[in-house]
Amino acid sequence: MTLLKKRLPCLITAVLVISFFLTLSACTDASHYDKRETITIVSTTTMLTDLAKQIGGDKVTVFGLMGSGVDPHQYRASAGDITKMNSADMVIYSGLHLEGKMGDVISAQEGSGKKVICAADGITEDSLIKNNDIPDPHIWFDVSLWKEAAKTVEKGLEELDAENKDYYAERLESYIEDLAELDSYVREKSAEVPEDKRVLITAHDAFGYFGRAYGFEVKGLQGISTVSEAGTADVSRLADFIAENRIKAVFVESSLPVKNIEALIEAVKARNFETNLGGFLYSDSIGDEKNGTDTYISAFKHNIDTIAEELK
Ligand SMILES: [Zn+2]
Known part of the structure; x- marks a missing residue:
């Protein structure tokens, strides 16, 4: 009995301390609540x-x-x-x-x-x-x-x-x-590219709406989906077009492997013309914070800056 009496204040203190921390943790968990x-x-x-x-x-x-x-x-x-x-x-x-x-x-x-x-x-x-x-x-x-x-x-x-x-x-x-x-x-940026040079060549047909809205002819190595692979006939046809029209640059896309476009550049070279790898464009995804392209607007600006710089 005396022992319990002695221990009772300790027990009460313990209960108080535990409930204090429980309350505290409930309060500090505000982020979860938000x-x-x-x-x-x-x-x-x-x-x-x-x-x-x-x-x-x-x-x-x-x-x-x-x-x-x-x-x-x-x-x-x-x-x-x-x-x-x-x-x-x-x-x-x-x-x-x-x-x-x-x-x-x-x-x-x-x-x-x-x-x-x-x-x-x-x-x-x-x-x-x-x-x-x-x-x-x-x-x-x-x-x-x-x-x-x-x-x-x-x-x-x-x-x-x-x-x-x-x-x-x-x-x-x-x-x-x-x-x-x-x-x-x-x-404004599109206008920097002379009209006859407004040809955008990319890995797949993502830029059709871009071309229609801003006056570019657009050609993709693959179709509007990336599900089917680009065949050698596609590479060959596009390489002919690039060499004939003396197109200065072709572009890679952030969400697709670079190998298809590299094969295209090689095929153009075999036709005695050199086209540049014009940098990468955000196509089916935008960029990240590190590159300052983590918003739709900043990624779009990156694209048009890259296109204008390479084709003008
Ligand atoms: Zn796509």
């Missing part, structure tokens, strides 16, 4: 991850599935990706079969009743470039089409989080201004 207070978005490509952040600001936490340099045509969702999607409030994908190997995964998300946004949804049929009736999915290369994608993402956020409707609308408005500035910049 995360649950925001809308959780899972996006597929790096362009969309940036777009979701631009529009959602501090009301959203965005998890991008694909990193910089990842090819979306070939990307397969991992078990971890599916877990992330399952626990997200919203999923954003690009559409028009860009994520060609994620169709079932995206359908399953749509079927679960989750808010799933297809960024290409707001783009009208007659704005799409089609090859044999298949729409070209690389819509981000025409700034005016990416503006439509921004509107679609904003609309989705408004529907999901009506309380912050004005916040999203304001961010959209300001982002549309930034896009208009980018569009003018791309036009």
Whole structure:
């Protein structure tokens, strides 16, 4: 009895100390609390991850599935990706079969009743470039089409989080201004390249919308998807074209191996003409913080600066 009496204050102190630390840990876990207070978005490509952040600001936490340099045509969702999607409030994908190997995964998300946004949804049929009736999915290369994608993402956020409707609308408005500035910049830079030199040759047909919007003839070694390999006939045909038209430079893409373009340069050499490796362009992914190209706008500027410098 006396022993218990002696130990009782110790026990009380211990309980107090433990509850103090429990309270303390609950308070210091604020970051976790904040995360649950925001809308959780899972996006597929790096362009969309940036777009979701631009529009959602501090009301959203965005998890991008694909990193910089990842090819979306070939990307397969991992078990971890599916877990992330399952626990997200919203999923954003690009559409028009860009994520060609994620169709079932995206359908399953749509079927679960989750808010799933297809960024290409707001783009009208007659704005799409089609090859044999298949729409070209690389819509981000025409700034005016990416503006439509921004509107679609904003609309989705408004529907999901009506309380912050004005916040999203304001961010959209300001982002549309930034896009208009980018569009003018791309036009100015394009104008530095003489009209007869505006031929853009890249590893795959990602730049069709770019060509249409900014007045470049565009030729890719592979088709609008990277799923089928470029054959020797493709290399040969393109090499003829480059040698005949004396095109100064061809470009590699950040999300594709350089070997196909190197084979093309060699084939041009065999035709007694030398074309340069004109540097790399961001095609199906944007860059990273280290290179200052981690936003859609900065990656697009990198591209047009590189193109203008090499072709003018
Ligand atoms: Zn592509």
